[in-house]
Every structure is written in structure tokens, then in C-alpha cells.
Amino acid sequence: MKAEIISVGTELLMGQIVNTNAQYISMRLPDVGVSVYYQSVVGDNPGRLKECLNIALGRSDVVILTGGLGPTKDDLTKETVCEVLNKKLVLNEECLQVMKDFFNRMNRPMTENNIKQAYLPEGSIIVKNSNGTAPGCIIETDGKIVVMLPGPPQEMRPMFEETVIPYFMRFSNYRLESKFIRIFGMGESAVADKISDIIDNQTNPTIAPYAKEGEVTLRVTAKYDKGEAEADIIAPVVEQIKARLGDVVYSVDNESLEEVTAKLLMDNNLTISIAESCTGGLVSARLTEIPGISKVFNRAVIAYSNEAKMEHLGVKAETLAKHGAVSRETAVEMAEGVRKAADTDIGVSITGIAGPGGGTPQKPVGLVFTALSDGTQTYCRELRLWGDRRRIRNVTAHNVFDMVRRYALKLPVNG
Amino acid sequence: MKAEIISVGTELLMGQIVNTNAQYISMRLPDVGVSVYYQSVVGDNPGRLKECLNIALGRSDVVILTGGLGPTKDDLTKETVCEVLNKKLVLNEECLQVMKDFFNRMNRPMTENNIKQAYLPEGSIIVKNSNGTAPGCIIETDGKIVVMLPGPPQEMRPMFEETVIPYFMRFSNYRLESKFIRIFGMGESAVADKISDIIDNQTNPTIAPYAKEGEVTLRVTAKYDKGEAEADIIAPVVEQIKARLGDVVYSVDNESLEEVTAKLLMDNNLTISIAESCTGGLVSARLTEIPGISKVFNRAVIAYSNEAKMEHLGVKAETLAKHGAVSRETAVEMAEGVRKAADTDIGVSITGIAGPGGGTPQKPVGLVFTALSDGTQTYCRELRLWGDRRRIRNVTAHNVFDMVRRYALKLPVNG
Numbered sequence: 001m002k003a004e005i006i007s008v009g010t011e012l013l014m015g016q017i018v019n020t021n022a023q024y025i026s027m028r029l030p031d032v033g034v035s036v037y038y039q040s041v042v043g044d045n046p047g048r049l050k051e052c053l054n055i056a057l058g059r060s061d062v063v064i065l066t067g068g069l070g071p072t073k074d075d076l077t078k079e080t081v082c083e084v085l086n087k088k089l090v091l092n093e094e095c096l097q098v099m100k101d102f103f104n105r106m107n108r109p110m111t112e113n114n115i116k117q118a119y120l121p122e123g124s125i126i127v128k129n130s131n132g133t134a135p136g137c138i139i140e141t142d143g144k145i146v147v148m149l150p151g152p153p154q155e156m157r158p159m160f161e162e163t164v165i166p167y168f169m170r171f172s173n174y175r176l177e178s179k180f181i182r183i184f185g186m187g188e189s190a191v192a193d194k195i196s197d198i199i200d201n202q203t204n205p206t207i208a209p210y211a212k213e214g215e216v217t218l219r220v221t222a223k224y225d226k227g228e229a230e231a232d233i234i235a236p237v238v239e240q241i242k243a244r245l246g247d248v249v250y251s252v253d254n255e256s257l258e259e260v261t262a263k264l265l266m267d268n269n270l271t272i273s274i275a276e277s278c279t280g281g282l283v284s285a286r287l288t289e290i291p292g293i294s295k296v297f298n299r300a301v302i303a304y305s306n307e308a309k310m311e312h313l314g315v316k317a318e319t320l321a322k323h324g325a326v327s328r329e330t331a332v333e334m335a336e337g338v339r340k341a342a343d344t345d346i347g348v349s350i351t352g353i354a355g356p357g358g359g360t361p362q363k364p365v366g367l368v369f370t371a372l373s374d375g376t377q378t379y380c381r382e383l384r385l386w387g388d389r390r391r392i393r394n395v396t397a398h399n400v401f402d403m404v405r406r407y408a409l410k411l412p413v414n415g
Numbered sequence: 416m417k418a419e420i421i422s423v424g425t426e427l428l429m430g431q432i433v434n435t436n437a438q439y440i441s442m443r444l445p446d447v448g449v450s451v452y453y454q455s456v457v458g459d460n461p462g463r464l465k466e467c468l469n470i471a472l473g474r475s476d477v478v479i480l481t482g483g484l485g486p487t488k489d490d491l492t493k494e495t496v497c498e499v500l501n502k503k504l505v506l507n508e509e510c511l512q513v514m515k516d517f518f519n520r521m522n523r524p525m526t527e528n529n530i531k532q533a534y535l536p537e538g539s540i541i542v543k544n545s546n547g548t549a550p551g552c553i554i555e556t557d558g559k560i561v562v563m564l565p566g567p568p569q570e571m572r573p574m575f576e577e578t579v580i581p582y583f584m585r586f587s588n589y590r591l592e593s594k595f596i597r598i599f600g601m602g603e604s605a606v607a608d609k610i611s612d613i614i615d616n617q618t619n620p621t622i623a624p625y626a627k628e629g630e631v632t633l634r635v636t637a638k639y640d641k642g643e644a645e646a647d648i649i650a651p652v653v654e655q656i657k658a659r660l661g662d663v664v665y666s667v668d669n670e671s672l673e674e675v676t677a678k679l680l681m682d683n684n685l686t687i688s689i690a691e692s693c694t695g696g697l698v699s700a701r702l703t704e705i706p707g708i709s710k711v712f713n714r715a716v717i718a719y720s721n722e723a724k725m726e727h728l729g730v731k732a733e734t735l736a737k738h739g740a741v742s743r744e745t746a747v748e749m750a751e752g753v754r755k756a757a758d759t760d761i762g763v764s765i766t767g768i769a770g771p772g773g774g775t776p777q778k779p780v781g782l783v784f785t786a787l788s789d790g791t792q793t794y795c796r797e798l799r800l801w802g803d804r805r806r807i808r809n810v811t812a813h814n815v816f817d818m819v820r821r822y823a824l825k826l827p828v829n830g
Contacts, residue, residue, distance in 0.1 A: 011625055013451045014593075015442025019434050022456070024663035027430025036428045039456035041437070048452060055470060152640060154802070178429070208489075210426050219431060275716070280703025281696030284717045288695025290769050291804060299723035302689070302699045308757065312727055315738060342723065358705050387569070389706060404592055 001145075001171065003034045003062035006052055008077050010043040010149055012067075019105030019154055021066045021149075032165055033172025033226070034062055044074045045085075053084050057144055064164075069134040071113040078121065085141050086119040095126060095135045102133055102355050127163040131155045138167060173226045179234050180254035181218040181241055184402050185415050188216050195244055198237070205234050207241075214395045215257070250402070257401040262290035263355055264408040265297075272404065273342030274300035275313050275334040275349040277325065278368060283397045285352060298342040303334070313337030313349075324363070326351050331369035332378050339373050346407065348372045348400055354389045368396045372403045372413060379403065379413040416450045416560075416586065418477035421467055423492050424566055425458040427482075435563075436571055447580055448587025448641070449477055459489045461498075467501050472559055479579075482566030484549040486528040491537065491690065492563055502536040510541060510550045517548055518571050530767050542578040546570045546803040553582060588641045594649050595669035596633040596656055599817050600830050603631045610659055613652070620649050622656075629810045630672070662826050667794050676816040677705035679823040680712075688757030689715035690728050690764040692740065692747040693783060697811045699766060718749070723821045728752030728764075739778070741766050746784035761822065763815055765789045767798070769780075769807045783811050787818045787828060794818065794828040 005022045012019055019041060026036045037060060042052045049068075056063045057376045066412065068077030096118040103110040117134045127136030127147070132155040139146045147164055149156045156193050183191060188211035191197070193219075205222035218241065222234045242249050250260050265272055274284050274297075284300040287293055301312045306325060309315040311333040314337035315330055331351050339347025351369025359365035366385040372376055381399055385392045406413050420437045426435055433458060441451045457467045464483075471478045483492030497504050500818035515616040517666040518525040532549045533777060535541065542551030542562070545571040554561045562579055564571045598606060603626035607614070610633075614622045633656065637649045657664050665675050680687055687700050689712075702708055716727045721740060724730040730745055731751035738744040744768050754762025768785025776779035781800040786793055796814055800807045821828050 008541065010623070011634075012438075012447070013441055013454065014634065015438045015440070015451075016625065016632075017627075018438045019454075021429045023427075026428055036430075038467070039428065039434075039454075043452065051474075052453070059466075075564070113494075113820075139537070181430075183473035209423065210431065211434075217431070218425070221429075276696075279467045279700070281691075281699030281715055282703075284696030285694070285700040286698075288719070289805065291806075293695075294719050297695075298720045299716065299718050301714065301715050301727070301729070302696065302698055302703075304703070304709050304714045305757075311756070312714070312716070340721075341460075341726070356713065358512075360711075390704065391569075393704075402619065 001034045001061040001168075002037050002054040003029055003064060004040065004060040005036060006049075006056060006063060006065045007039070007041045007151075008049060008067035013043045013184075014039045020153055021151065024153065024157060025064055025160065029168070030161065032168040032222075033175040035176070039412050044076060044246065046066055046080045047077050047297035049077065049080045050084055057084075058410060060146045061143075062147070064147040064149070066156055067292060068147045069117065069148060069150045071074070071111070071117055071133070077118070081139075081146060082121050082149060085121070085139060085146065085409060086140070087123070087139065089119040090122050092118050092120045092126065092135075095120065097131050098128070098135070121356070125167070127159050128161055128382070129155050131158060136163075138164070140405055144324055167212055175226065175279070176221055177224060177234060177240050178219055178221040181220065181238060181249055182251040182254065182257070183216040183218070183245060183248050184214065184257055184398055185248040186216065186245065187211075188253050191216050191218070191245065195241055198240060198244070202226040202237065205237055207237070213391060214316035214398050242297050246410070247406070248415075250405060257398055257405070258286045259290060261405045261408070262287060262293050262403040264405060266292060266295055267298065268408055268411065269412070270346065270408055271296045271298055271342075271344035273298045273338045273344040273347045275324050275347065276300060277304060277334075277351040278311075278354040279350045279393050279396050282393050283348075283400050286397055286401075299338075300339055301341075308332070309334060312341060326353055326363055326367060326369065328371075328382060331371040331380055332373070335371035335373040335378055339375060346372060346374045348404060350400060352383070352392070352396060354392045354396075356389060366392055368392065368399075370396065370400050370403060372407055374407070377409065379407075381414055381415055396412055416583075417452050417455040417474070418444055418449045418582050419455065419471040419475040420451060421464075421478060421480045422454070422478060422566075423459060423464060423482035424456070426458045428458045435568055436700065438573065439568065439572060440479055440481070443575065443580060444583070444638075445591035445593070447518075447583040447585055448590040450591070451477060459483055459491060461491050461495045464492065464495045464678065465499055465717045468496065469525070469569055472499075477560045477562070478766060479562040481563070481564045481571055484532065484551065484563060484565045486489050486526070486532055486548070488556055489809065493534070495617065496554075496563060497536050498560060500536070500554060500561065501664065502538070502554065502556070505537050507533050507535045507541065507550075510535065512551070513543070514548050521689075531713070538661060540582070541575050544574055546573060551578075553579070553612055575754050590639055590641065591636055592639060593634055593636040593650060594653050596653060596664055597666040597669065598631040598633070598660060598663050599629065599665055599672055599813055600663040601631065601660065602626075606631050606633070606642040607658065610656055613659070617652065622650055622652070629813050662821070662824070663830075665820060672816040672820070673701045673704060676820045677702055677708050679820060681707060681710055683823055684711065684758035685761065685823055686711045686713055686757075688713050688753045688759040688760065688762045690753035691715060691717045692719060692724070692749075692766040693769040694765045694811055694815075695719070697808050698763075700817075701812055713759050714753075716753055716756075724749060727756065741768055741778055741782060741784065743784050743795050746786040746795055747788070749768040749791055750786035750788040754790060760826060761787055761819070762791050763819060765811055765815060766806070767811060769804045771804060781807055783814075784817050785811065785818060789822070794822075796829055
């Protein structure tokens with residue numbers, strides 16, 4: 001089935017928010033044999049929404065709309081869809097009751113305009129909303145399927161998972177499955193070059209590369225017919241690519257570098273402490289996004305000032321005076337110092353110049369040192385990064401996770 | 416002028432990446448009198464791209480395409496646009512030279528397929544690319560304007576700013592101007608309620624609210640005709656709203672809470688140190704996104720373990736034993752301890768349960784204490800947050816910045 005996503009909302013057309021709903025839905029639909037061919041965004045304007053909906057119904061089997069189901073006068077998706085499909089909006093008593101209960105639970109009065117949300121197109125399938133007041137619905141009409149969901153992602157996503165995905169599961173006669181091979185430490189063109197024959201010779205699965213801030217991802221997508229005895233056609237290709245690229249491949253399950261690293265630390269009970277300067281807490285913040293990390297993450301010291309480097313990390317005054325805060329020597333002492341203070345298996349450190357100010361001809365913006373110490377040995381990477389403050393901090397964090405990952409896997413830490 | 420953005424790329428339709436280009440362009444075009452009425456996304460498929468382009472040319476004055484200008488066989492935007500507009504692609508010697516220089520600078524060989532990128536539609540205006548190899552272009556044809564830009568945001572954005580924005584500036588006979596009033600500490604419905612009469616009575620400027628993770632933003636948008644003597648029609652409305660809402664308004668210039676807070680710290684030379692537990696470095700990472708912050712930010716201690724809380728922050732063992740790590744008492748000692756260790760004007764602390772594990776009936780997931788100490792007085796907020804780990808950490812960080820902002824402004828710290 002061919003699908004089109006129509007996101008309704010002037011805030012999208014004004015660029016106030018990014019369209020994460022379209023991304024989420026696009027990512028999930030192929031799993032149930034629905035291919036997204038188009039995404040559209042239109043404002044809270046009935047005329048233009050009607051036009052978009054007619055175009056979508058003309059070229060797609062499935063149209064999924066998000067947004068415009070709220071209680072205010074702006075919210076016109078349901079009314080407009082019903083007009084195009086020639087359906088009546090009828091009060092749904094069940095939805096009304098759920099809404100009343102919701103307001104009771106939240107201990108808030110239900111206002112008159114909320115009742116509008118309990119009206120649904122006649123004959124439609126209700127999509128329940130456990131995280132908000134606006135229910136969604138699925139309409140089957142003239143061989144087309146139209147789905148309406150609310151705009152807030154924290155409402156839309158559970159509704160999509162709980163009702164919409166199971167709904168489509170029944171129809172699909174094939175499904176797409178993707179694996180994402182994630183790579184750090186090799187550029188996009190080098191990756192493409194190494195596997196160009198594999199890319200060129202494949203029709204199922206297909207392979208597509210893309211790059212972002214020092215990382216490269218290969219999407220490997222296979223099409224499976226339903227009912228067919230399912231030989232796994234992805235795994236051999238993934239294995240072939242992994243063998244070709246080597247240990248720069250850090251995940252074939254679309255995990256982030258910090259997820260992979262955190263899992264390795266937790267699985268191996270390898271405790272870690274962190275000393276950050278120019279990344280200012282970013283490495284720790286990313287690592288602690290992973291639930292359960294407190295098992296192995298002991299502490300971090302964000303030592304912006306030289307005093308903090310000396311007091312908490314035992315960096316020597318001579319080292320700072322002789323080599324400067326941004327130096328291999330300081331990075332090494334920071335990693336060793338934090339490891340000692342925290343009594344962890346490994347200590348890692350980051351010191352550098354993230355910019356925009358602070359650079360000199362000898363030590364330009366983008367010069368970063370990251371070190372890893374295990375008490376016996378200390379490894380250090382010197383990075384020369386380009387880009388703005390945000391990019392420099394991000395690529396630095398990637399490098400730290402890469403060092404830890406390689407250490408945990410007993411690979412050469414510096415590649 | 417009415418514009419439509421067409422983003423070309425199968426990676427968007429697969430949900431691998433979020434369409435930040437459409438958001439960026441949508442946000443900027445109104446500044447030069449161009450209104451975005453539609454956004455579309457289509458894969459790297461000439462047939463469907465042709466169809467989308469024809470629809471766009473039929474209903475919009477300006478069509479901006481991003482993506483599909485790369486060197487590979489997938490990249491077909493230019494070829495397809497030329498077919499629809501009946502233009503020839505011709506080799507542009509200037510672009511070819513720029514590209515050769517680029518590869519020389521990067522010390523990489525230029526491959527044959529890169530030359531394809533130097534072909535541009537006849538008679539088009541070149542949009543130079545300082546950050547990559549694919550130039551963009553602007554085509555004026557039959558009263559329509561078609562702009563093509565590469566997909567990578569770090570290439571697209573500077574090209575858009577340097578060439579596309581000045582290009583449109585010449586045409587526009589009006590412009591839209593928006594102010595964004597940003598609010599923390601009051602819910603969306605309370606905000607809307609307090610200013611409902613202002614919203615209802617306004618036609619120019621218009622006012623639209625939206626909410627995200629504990630923050631509310633009001634967009635105030637005015638339309639100015641070019642040449643007209645420009646009385647500022649936004650400022651009085653912004654002032655009226657500010658007066659109505661009071662000190663929960665933290666910015667009228669669309670700054671983030673951390674930007675506003677960082678600026679206040681820097682302007683007042685108020686030095687700060689941070690002790691984080693459940694936020695794991697997020698508060699420090701966000702604060703240090705702001706260039707120049709090293710002037711006032713001394714250090715942070717991410718004290719996940721009780722040992723770290725005692726060693727670096729001087730939290731008493733009795734306090735931890737009696738009240739637990741997640742308690743008002745511990746938060747207070749952490750804030751006082753980090754301030755003392757760092758010898759800064761203020762110290763702030765965070766301790767809580769971000770989940771998903773670790774909650775108990777007495778101390779559920781979402782219970783967070785944040786404290787601020789100035790050596791004389793210590794303030795503490797007890798938060799009861801809902802949502803997942805990511806949301807709890809984010810809203811906690813907002814609260815910390817809000818406390819610091821209010822302290823720096825000599826407002827009651829706890830509202």
C-alpha cells in the first residue's frame with residue numbers, strides 16, 4: 001500500500017517546530033508493509049487542506065493526517081476531512097465518557113469546547129488517546145484508508161503504536177525490513193568506495209549510505225512477501241559489509257554510539273568516571289541518557305577552571321603552566337586524576353577549544369585532546385575538528401565514546 | 416509571494432532523518448515577504464518528483480527544492496527540474512574551478528562523478544557553496560522562481576543566507592515580522608486564559624500560543640507593507656502581554672532559557688558552579704553551549720555515587736543515611752558544597768529520580784529536588800514531574816535555569 005502523510009499546522013509552515021511526526025510515522029509504516037511515497041505539510045486552512053487531501057486521495061491508498069484535532073476554532077482537520085469524504089460528524093458517547101474521566105483524573109473542569117473533540121466521522125474506527133483529550137480515528141471509504149491523529153507527539157506516538165500499527169498489520173501482503181549499519185571512524189566516501197560492488201549488485205536488499213557529523217549510516221532494506229518462507233536476506237549482506245569495513249562498524253541495530261558504549265560498560269561491569277572541559281558535561285549528559293547507567297557511571301567533573309582541574313583531578317600546576325590547559329599532557333593527567341579520585345576501572349577526559357573564541361595560531365578552535373586511562377596505560381587522541389561550537393562538541397563526544405567502546409572490546413583504542 | 420518547499424530524499428520518506436531544512440527555510444522566508452503555504456517531501460524518484468514539481472508550479476510562485484544535487488546516480492533533482500522547465504544543463508566553468516579548488520584544499524582527488532555537479536540549468540543564477548561541492552541555483556521562468564539547494568544543512572543554510580535571502584529581499588512588497596514571547600512557570604491554558612481578550616481583538620499582529628515540555632511560547636506576527644512608514648505594531652502588543660503575564664516571561668527575542676540565564680550570569684559577573692545527580696551533566700552541557708560562559712562557569716560535579724557527593728561536595732554521610740540521596744536535605748548540602756568548593760557566587764544542585772527504574776511509593780520516578788545557594792541563603796524546589804527519563808531531565812534543567820534567572824533578577828527564586 002502507498003501512503004501519504006499530511007501534517008496540518010501553521011506552526012510547521014512558520015518553521016516554529018520540526019516535523020518529527022512525519023519522521024516517526026515514515027519510519028514505522030514500512031514495518032507493516034505500507035510505503036510512504038509523499039509527506040505534505042499544510043496550515044490550519046480548510047481550503048488548502050481540502051486541496052492537499054484530494055491530491056493525496058488521488059495518488060495514495062492510505063492518507064495519514066496529524067494535527068488539528070484540538071478543541072479550539074483553529075482545529076479543523078476533522079471537519080475538513082468529513083467534508084471531502086462526505087461523512088457526518090457524530091457525537092461518540094464512549095469518547096465523551098473517556099474525556100470526562102480524563103478531566104476528572106486531572107482534576108480540571110471540562111470546558112464546552114472540549115466536547116467538539118468527542119465528535120467523530122460516522123462509521124469510523126476510534127483510535128484511543130491515553131495521553132490527551134483528542135481521540136483519533138480510522139475511516140475506510142471507497143477503497144482508501146484515512147487516519148487522523150492529534151499533533152502532539154507524546155499523544156500521537158502511543159496511539160499510532162497501539163491502534164494504527166495493528167490495524168495495518170492485517171492488510172499487508174509484504175513488509176519492508178531495514179537494518180542500519182552504523183559506522184564511526186571512516187568517512188562516507190571511503191565507506192562507499194569499500195563496498196561499491198556490494199551496493200551495485202544488490203536489488204533486494206538495497207543499500208543506501210548517509211553521513212552526519214563524523215558518523216556514517218548504511219541503511220539495508222529488504223522486501224519480504226507475506227506468507228513466503230522467510231529466508232533472512234538482510235543478515236548475510238550485513239555480515240558481508242561488516243567483514244569488509246571491520247571494527248569501525250559499531251552497531252547493526254541502529255543504536256547510537258553512546259547506547260552501544262553504555263551497554264558494553266554495563267555488560268562488562270566496567271566502571272567509568274569522566275573529566276570534561278570543553279564539552280562542558282555533554283559526554284556525561286549523553287551517557288546518562290541511558291537507563292541503568294548508574295551501575296557503572298560513578299561521577300564526572302566538569303573542570304572549566306584550572307583550579308577545578310587541580311583540586312578535583314590532581315592536574316599539576318606545572319603541567320598547566322608548561323603545556324596549557326589544552327594539551328596532551330593535561331588531558332592525560334585529567335583522565336588519570338578522575339580515575340583515581342573516583343576509583344573506577346577507567347577514567348576519560350576531554351580538553352579543547354570549542355570556539356568561537358579562544359583560538360590561537362598554535363592552538364586553533366577545533367583542537368581537542370581526549371584521553372582514556374585504565375591505571376596501567378593512558379591513551380590520548382588529538383583531534384583537529386572543523387565547524388561551529390556545537391559540531392566540535394558533538395564530534396568530540398563521538399570520539400570519547402568510540403575510545404571507550406574500542407577499549408571495552410579490547411580493540412586498539414586509537415584505531 | 417507564495418512559496419512551497421520540496422524536500423527530495425528517500426531518507427526522509429524512510430524516516431531516517433527529520434526534515435530540518437523545511438523548518439529552517441520556513442522560518443526564514445517570511446522575513447523577506449515570502450509566505451510558505453506548503454511543504455512536500457518526495458523520494459529520489461524522477462516520476463514522482465516531476466509530479467510534485469508540477470503541482471507546486473501550479474499553485475505557488477516560488478518553489479524551493481533541497482536535496483538530490485550530489486554526485487551519485489541517485490541525485491536527480493537538477494535533471495528532473497530541467498526536464499519539467501524545459502531547460503538544458505550546461506557545464507559552468509566557474510563552478511568547475513571552485514570545485515577543483517575545493518578538492519585541492521581538502522587534499523582529496525576529484526572523481527569523475529563530481530563534474531556532474533558543475534552542470535547547471537542554462538541562464539540560472541549560481542548559488543555558491545562554501546562548505547561542499549554541489550552548487551545551487553535560482554531559475555526564473557514563466558513568472559515562477561525555482562531554487563535548488565543541496566540537502567546537507569551545513570551546506571544549505573549558509574547558501575540560503577548568503578544568496579537566497581538577499582535575492583528575495585529585492586522582490587518583496589511586504590514582510591512579516593515575528594516576536595516570540597517565551598514563558599516558563601505558567602501552563603498553556605493559564606497563559607491563553609490571561610490574554611484571551613488580547614488574542615481575540617488582534618488582527619495585525621496575530622498571536623498564537625504553543626507549548627513544549629513545561630515552556631509556553633507566544634508567536635506575535637505582524638505584516639508590514641514595504642515603503643509604508645513603519646510604526647512598530649508588535650512592540651506595544653508584546654509589552655501589553657508582558658505586563659499581563661509578569662515575570663514568567665523570560666524572553667521576547669526567542670532566546671532559550673539557558674541563553675537568557677547565561678547572559679544574566681555574564682552581564683552581572685555572577686559566578687556559578689553546579690552539582691548534578693539525576694540530570695547527569697545535562698544542565699552543565701546546556702549552559703556551556705553558550706559561547707563565553709567560561710567567564711562565569713567554574714565547574715560542575717556530576718555526583719552519581721554517594722561517595723562523589725561526599726568527597727567533592729561535602730554532603731554528610733548522616734544526611735544521606737537519614738534522608739537519602741534524593742531529598743531536600745541532600746540537594747541543599749550539594750548546592751552549598753559545590754559553591755564552597757568552587758568558591759563561586761552561587762552553587763546549584765539537582766538530585767532526583769529520572770527513571771525508568773529507581774522509584775518507590777514514597778519517592779516515585781519524577782521526584783526531583785533542585786537547590787540554589789548563595790552562601791547566605793539556600794532555596795530549594797521540590798518537583799513532581801511526569802513523563803519519561805528524557806522529559807524529566809529536560810524539565811528539571813528548565814527549572815534550574817529558571818531559579819538562576821530569578822535569582823539574578825532579584826525575583827523571588829521560587830516564584
